[in-house]
Amino acid sequence: MNAYRDLRVALLGCGSVGAQVARLIIEQGDELAARVGARLRLTGIAVRSLDAERDVELPRELFTTDAEQLVLGADIVVELMGGIEPARALILRALEGGADVVTANKALIATHGPELADMAEQVGAQLSYEAAVAGAIPIIRPLRESLAGDRITRVLGIVNGSTNYILDRMDRFGDSAEDAMRVASELGYLEADPTLDVEGYDAAQKATILASIAFHTEVPVESVHREGITGVTAEQIEAAKHAGYVIKLLAIAERLIAADGTPGISARVYPALISRDHPLAAVHGGKNAVFVEAEAAGELMFYGAGAGGVETASAVLGDLVSAARRHVVGGPGIPGSAHADLPLLPVGEVTTSYQIMLQVRDEPGVLAAIAGILARHGVSAASVEQTAAQADEAADRTAGAEQTAALVIGTHRAREADLAATVEALRESAAVTAVTSVLRLEGDS
Amino acid sequence: MNAYRDLRVALLGCGSVGAQVARLIIEQGDELAARVGARLRLTGIAVRSLDAERDVELPRELFTTDAEQLVLGADIVVELMGGIEPARALILRALEGGADVVTANKALIATHGPELADMAEQVGAQLSYEAAVAGAIPIIRPLRESLAGDRITRVLGIVNGSTNYILDRMDRFGDSAEDAMRVASELGYLEADPTLDVEGYDAAQKATILASIAFHTEVPVESVHREGITGVTAEQIEAAKHAGYVIKLLAIAERLIAADGTPGISARVYPALISRDHPLAAVHGGKNAVFVEAEAAGELMFYGAGAGGVETASAVLGDLVSAARRHVVGGPGIPGSAHADLPLLPVGEVTTSYQIMLQVRDEPGVLAAIAGILARHGVSAASVEQTAAQADEAADRTAGAEQTAALVIGTHRAREADLAATVEALRESAAVTAVTSVLRLEGDS
Numbered sequence: 001m002n003a004y005r006d007l008r009v010a011l012l013g014c015g016s017v018g019a020q021v022a023r024l025i026i027e028q029g030d031e032l033a034a035r036v037g038a039r040l041r042l043t044g045i046a047v048r049s050l051d052a053e054r055d056v057e058l059p060r061e062l063f064t065t066d067a068e069q070l071v072l073g074a075d076i077v078v079e080l081m082g083g084i085e086p087a088r089a090l091i092l093r094a095l096e097g098g099a100d101v102v103t104a105n106k107a108l109i110a111t112h113g114p115e116l117a118d119m120a121e122q123v124g125a126q127l128s129y130e131a132a133v134a135g136a137i138p139i140i141r142p143l144r145e146s147l148a149g150d151r152i153t154r155v156l157g158i159v160n161g162s163t164n165y166i167l168d169r170m171d172r173f174g175d176s177a178e179d180a181m182r183v184a185s186e187l188g189y190l191e192a193d194p195t196l197d198v199e200g201y202d203a204a205q206k207a208t209i210l211a212s213i214a215f216h217t218e219v220p221v222e223s224v225h226r227e228g229i230t231g232v233t234a235e236q237i238e239a240a241k242h243a244g245y246v247i248k249l250l251a252i253a254e255r256l257i258a259a260d261g262t263p264g265i266s267a268r269v270y271p272a273l274i275s276r277d278h279p280l281a282a283v284h285g286g287k288n289a290v291f292v293e294a295e296a297a298g299e300l301m302f303y304g305a306g307a308g309g310v311e312t313a314s315a316v317l318g319d320l321v322s323a324a325r326r327h328v329v330g331g332p333g334i335p336g337s338a339h340a341d342l343p344l345l346p347v348g349e350v351t352t353s354y355q356i357m358l359q360v361r362d363e364p365g366v367l368a369a370i371a372g373i374l375a376r377h378g379v380s381a382a383s384v385e386q387t388a389a390q391a392d393e394a395a396d397r398t399a400g401a402e403q404t405a406a407l408v409i410g411t412h413r414a415r416e417a418d419l420a421a422t423v424e425a426l427r428e429s430a431a432v433t434a435v436t437s438v439l440r441l442e443g444d445s
Numbered sequence: 446m447n448a449y450r451d452l453r454v455a456l457l458g459c460g461s462v463g464a465q466v467a468r469l470i471i472e473q474g475d476e477l478a479a480r481v482g483a484r485l486r487l488t489g490i491a492v493r494s495l496d497a498e499r500d501v502e503l504p505r506e507l508f509t510t511d512a513e514q515l516v517l518g519a520d521i522v523v524e525l526m527g528g529i530e531p532a533r534a535l536i537l538r539a540l541e542g543g544a545d546v547v548t549a550n551k552a553l554i555a556t557h558g559p560e561l562a563d564m565a566e567q568v569g570a571q572l573s574y575e576a577a578v579a580g581a582i583p584i585i586r587p588l589r590e591s592l593a594g595d596r597i598t599r600v601l602g603i604v605n606g607s608t609n610y611i612l613d614r615m616d617r618f619g620d621s622a623e624d625a626m627r628v629a630s631e632l633g634y635l636e637a638d639p640t641l642d643v644e645g646y647d648a649a650q651k652a653t654i655l656a657s658i659a660f661h662t663e664v665p666v667e668s669v670h671r672e673g674i675t676g677v678t679a680e681q682i683e684a685a686k687h688a689g690y691v692i693k694l695l696a697i698a699e700r701l702i703a704a705d706g707t708p709g710i711s712a713r714v715y716p717a718l719i720s721r722d723h724p725l726a727a728v729h730g731g732k733n734a735v736f737v738e739a740e741a742a743g744e745l746m747f748y749g750a751g752a753g754g755v756e757t758a759s760a761v762l763g764d765l766v767s768a769a770r771r772h773v774v775g776g777p778g779i780p781g782s783a784h785a786d787l788p789l790l791p792v793g794e795v796t797t798s799y800q801i802m803l804q805v806r807d808e809p810g811v812l813a814a815i816a817g818i819l820a821r822h823g824v825s826a827a828s829v830e831q832t833a834a835q836a837d838e839a840a841d842r843t844a845g846a847e848q849t850a851a852l853v854i855g856t857h858r859a860r861e862a863d864l865a866a867t868v869e870a871l872r873e874s875a876a877v878t879a880v881t882s883v884l885r886l887e888g889d890s
Contacts, residue, residue, distance in 0.1 A: 031596070035593055136741070136742035137745060138591030138592070142587060146575060146587075147759065149477060149763050149764075149766045150762060150763065151473070151476070298581060298749065299749060299750070301748040303724060303746040310743075314595040314743075318593050321594045339480070
């Protein structure tokens with residue numbers, strides 16, 4: 001065996017990912033040394049409690065509660081504690097000391113990414129966070145490096161496994177939203193507080209990171225338009241299926257031209273319809289996938305496990321090996337890039353098409369009234385379908401109940417602001433008794 | 446605008462990919478300069494004839510027939526001529542001169558990759574070839590870098606768009622092999638001599654490259670077991686569909702344990718069955734995809750355009766930007782890696798399951814005879830189905846024709862050598878009148 005020099009690796013955190021990272025560093029030491037040209041020596045694992053149970057048997061002498069001390073003297077710091085503080089302070093300290101930093105902390109990168117990237121650039125250190133988006137799937141590196149000579153136009157990501165599991169169950173097994181949630185919870189797909197997942201906060205953090213990298217622009221997480229899946233009903237899923245669509249919670253980053261001609265970008269999260277022919281439609285269960293459209297490359301998709309201790313550890317190790325190779329061969333890392341600094345446009349500037357489901361009065365002139373509302377807002381209908389919602393019309397009529405019909409309107413692409421105003425006007429129209437569903441359609445060209 | 450330093454880029458070849466690379470370097474000059482921190486200055490384009498028509502309007506003064514002169518003095522050489530010579534000699538000359546080299550030349554990398562990588566490592570230059578496998582899809586970089594801390598166990602690639610187009614037409618539209626070939630040819634999916642595609646030579650070159658990178662081992666292209674799609678019949682496609690499978694031409698790189706316990710690897714290309722639930726089954730038309738299984742990351746898939754001038758140019762530009770950044774920030778590239786040096790095992794050591802279709806004599810004792818043949822070779826049947834192949838038995842009987850039945854046998858996983866011997870024995874058995882189809886099943890776990 002070659003006599004390799006040592007690189008000192010400090011690990012912060014020993015949860016499901018951290019324990020696997022520690023195990024792999026130890027177990028695959030020889031193989032990693034051959035790939036890196038140096039031995040990765042785990043100098044310590046900072047934890048809150050020395051006595052907590054771990055997923056993996058690890059040497060007890062590695063554990064410490066003194067994270068600050070551990071960070072000093074490390075060549076590479078791997079931060080897997082999660083949360084904002086003390087992770088942020090420890091990473092800044094590590095970078096200041098000249099260490100490279102690998103993190104899987106999406107909340108931190110989404111909120112303090114630019115601050116950390118600036119510090120890394122100042123000192124010539126490398127900050128990498130492949131595992132922060134879509135777990136094991138290599139997506140950050142392909143966006144930053146493989147597509148560095150291309151112009152990315154749109155990114156559509158299924159980046160939250162819990163919500164994809166829930167929507168997939170509703171679609172494939174006909175579960176109600178409540179049943180799907182319950183099963184997801186029982187199988188450990190949902191946190192004790194599922195809000196981060198089902199309200200789209202987790203996906204919004206990932207949308208921030210994807211948009212920042214794809215468009216070389218700082219994208220504050222607060223600027224991401226966010227809608228969760230709590231409003232998605234079994235009826236919507238069923239209607240989508242009938243029309244050849246599936247509903248997915250998408251994190252979207254897109255280049256746009258605003259109504260006034262300004263080029264800009266949008267970052268948003270919402271449940272949307274996509275065609276069953278679209279590659280994202282085949283992403284089932286808790287899997288993640290990121291679909292990328294670029295001017296030259298065309299359509300690409302990156303698919304795999306979006307979570308899981310050992311899966312996510314793979315992405316962390318990839319970053320760790322890259323950082324370690326850099327120590328061996330020299331040269332600074334790829335700096336964070338915000339040179340394009342494109343304006344962030346509000347969701348009203350986005351153009352999509354809508355699928356609108358309505359209950360309308362079943363009387364003459366109603367369709368004309370609805371067509372008039374669309375036209376006044378500059379929205380044109382691609383399809384109008386009357387569904388057989390009123391199975392017992394006769395009974396209703398006998399009882400003197402109001403006679404209604406169900407309509408499904410598919411629009412052509414239009415600006416979100418116009419579509420939203422159209423829906424508002426439909427709600428207020430005397431011809432309409434209820435707007436039962438409004439969904440955007442994504443993934444078309 | 447910043448005053449960037451220039452990096453001199455020499456382009457060898459101006460076919461469909463080269464012309465797009467030249468166009469993008471020129472048109473996106475400012476954006477690329479901002480990403481790289483230096484301006485990519487195209488110093489010339491070496492071509493065989495100055496008068497040939499190009500896909501793209503380019504400044505005439507860039508063209509030269511003196512490739513050797515052009516290579517001298519370049520910081521980065523982009524080789525898109527194809528073929529072995531003079532591409533090989535020019536790349537060696539460029540590397541010797543200290544230039545980084547980007548190439549899309551799969552034939553050259555598959556046959557002379559180690560020689561070129563050694564030269565690059567000796568002089569501290571970077572050799573990259575993302576575009577050599579699966580066109581626009583980032584796969585080389587993810588394998589070399591993102592998964593550098595993981596252990597790849599298997600790679601299954603749909604890496605030849607022409608054959609995937611043909612098989613997909615047969616599957617989805619019920620085309621005969623001849624009709625699908627004709628349409629593929631009319632649409633420009635096939636070369637004038639389609640042998641490279643349909644006999645699997647192109648896929649074998651890509652299998653060599655994928656296996657070398659995945660397993661850090663030199664894999665000569667001659668060692669790749671290769672079967673093309675010319676033997677695939679509409680009947681096999683139909684039977685596969687009936688059984689829940691689809692037939693794809695797969696380039697496979699896999700870790701194996703030989704019968705004698707030796708750990709090694711296999712690289713092979715053949716048409717195989719995969720389940721319709723497998724993500725590779727949804728790769729339609731001329732698209733490519735590479736499915737990767739790794740110990741920690743689990744299952745990943747990389748999907749996109751496998752060919753096309755502008756699509757492939759995206760991958761070339763990604764490599765070019767990486768090489769250029771390295772010039773700006775310093776540090777050698779990632780060396781080629783053959784440290785693992787695993788033995789290449791013959792295809793006989795591979796374990797898969799088989800689907801075997803037979804015509805057998807329709808008489809007592811036949812099934813026992815067949816079961817005996819399987820058992821003697823250590824192969825166990827997972828399923829045996831008698832299909833209704835003999836619609837007009839009565840007619841046959843009247844005419845005194847021999848009475849036969851069609852059997853479809855699905856085996857459990859077994860060693861290829863045992864499966865092949867089983868098929869041979871079935872062919873020789875008096876109970877069997879014909880072996881009509883033998884296909885391997887891939888993608889199961």
